[in-house]
Each structure stands twice: as structure tokens, then as C-alpha cells.
Amino acid sequence: MYPMPSSGIPLRASLSAAMSLALAACASTPATATQERLLRTQALALLQGLNADLLSHDSATLTLERWCAAHRLAEPARIVARRVPGAHKPIPLELRTRLAVADDEPLGYRRVQLMCGERVLSEADNWYVPGRLTADMNRRLDGTDEPFGKVVRALDFQRRTLAAQLLWSPLPAGWEMAPASVDTVPLRIPPALLRHEAVLYTGSQQPFSVVVETYTNRVLDFGPWRAYLAADPLP
Secondary structure, three states: OOOOOOOOOHHHHHHHHHHHHHHOOOOOHHHHHHHHHHHHHHHHHHHHHHHHHHOOOOOHHHHHHHHHHOOOOOOOOOEEEOOOOOOOOOOHHHHHOOOOOOOOOEEEEEEEEEEEEOOOEEEEEEEEEEEEEEHHHHHHHHHHHHHHHOOOOHOOOEEEEEEEOOOOOOOOOOHOOHHHHHHHHOEEOOOOEEEEEEEOOOOOOEEEEEEEEEHHHHOOHHHHHHEEOOOOOOO
16 A cells, blocks of 8 residues: 655655665666666656645546646647446445445446546546436436546545555665666566545535546656556556
8 A cells, every 4th residue: 555645745855865865876886777776766756746646636637637738748638538338347345335325226337548638547447326416417427428527526525545556666675775786677667557546525525436546657658758668458
């Protein structure tokens, strides 16, 4: 599990410390190892920054839209939801319990890919309680590809993270104690980087949706990082 940062200041301090440790460890090693260690540290800083931004905002859609704009992933930088047709997945029992609904109460379900231009930035399984949404919201969720967060924005919802998991780390465990020469294996950024589970609550604190989101390596599809992205499909 990946802990939620208490504020931006400790995160920046930890990233700065990580950079310093990496550079110090590289001081007496060959240039290729030094460059690889620095590259991996920079990748970790980007990933941690995105994770912290997602954890500190209620709408993943709007957070991704800002990320898309800041890194020029598309023009215009607009997130759209592409529904995966025919997809259906039963809700895990513990997540149904989080929604505080009866065992036989029907739930809505969407599996969508959140896209910025042609890039799939995340894939999400979303279960929701239709009876806690408006008729217009249900119509839009059933008949359009609008992102869930934008459809239900009028509920003034709040997001509570249940779990945030770093699926991949650019630096191996114990890297700060190992010589940089161990990092000479070329960097390869796998398809899945982060996974979040969250519950959405209305302004009156009634749960109405649970979501499991997997963030892809396409969030790093810019600048020099593009050359390191694996092309495999998500697991």
C-alpha cells in the first residue's frame, strides 16, 4: 500500500532527499550506472507526484486533465471516457458493504478507459447506486461516454481512498544501500503503474459509488520517457 501524504511539503522534501541519496551513491561509479540511477530516480519522482496529486483531489478525471495539459499529452487537454462494451464484473463483497446497500439491490456498472487524446491514461471499474443519483445522471451514464466524475459533479461529492498501491517502482528495494552498478539494466516502464480503490460520497455523506482505477504507463508518454514505455496490454 502506498501511504497518503499529509501535505506537499513532506513529499517534496522526500523527493529531494531521494535525489541527493541517488546522486551521492553515483559519485564514484561509471557514467552509465550514474545516468541509469538518476533516470530511475526521476521516474520515481514523477510517479510519486502523480500519486500524491490523485490522492489529494476528489476527482481523478480533473486531476488527469491537469496532468494531460501540464505534460502536453494532447491538444486540447481533455479527458474523455471510452466505455468498454459488454464488460461486466461482479462487485467484490467488501465493496458492496462499503456502499451500504442490501445484497439484492441492483447496482450500475461501467468499465471505462479515461483517455487524453489517443492515450489511455487509466482503466476503471465503477459500481454505483442508481437510486442515489438523479434521473438525468443515470441517463447520461447509461447512454454516453462522459466521465463519471463529470456526470455526478452536481452531487458535490467527496472521495475517500481505501487503498493506493504502487504497482511498479523504478528503484529496487534497498537501492539506497546498493552500489549504482546494479541499476545498469535498461529502464522499462510496465503497462500498469498505480492502482487506487475509493468510495465516493455525496455532500450529505451518503456513499453512492466505488471505483477501482489502474493508471497506465501512458501517463509518462512524453519527452524522453516515451522511449522506455512497454507496449504490453494491462494485466
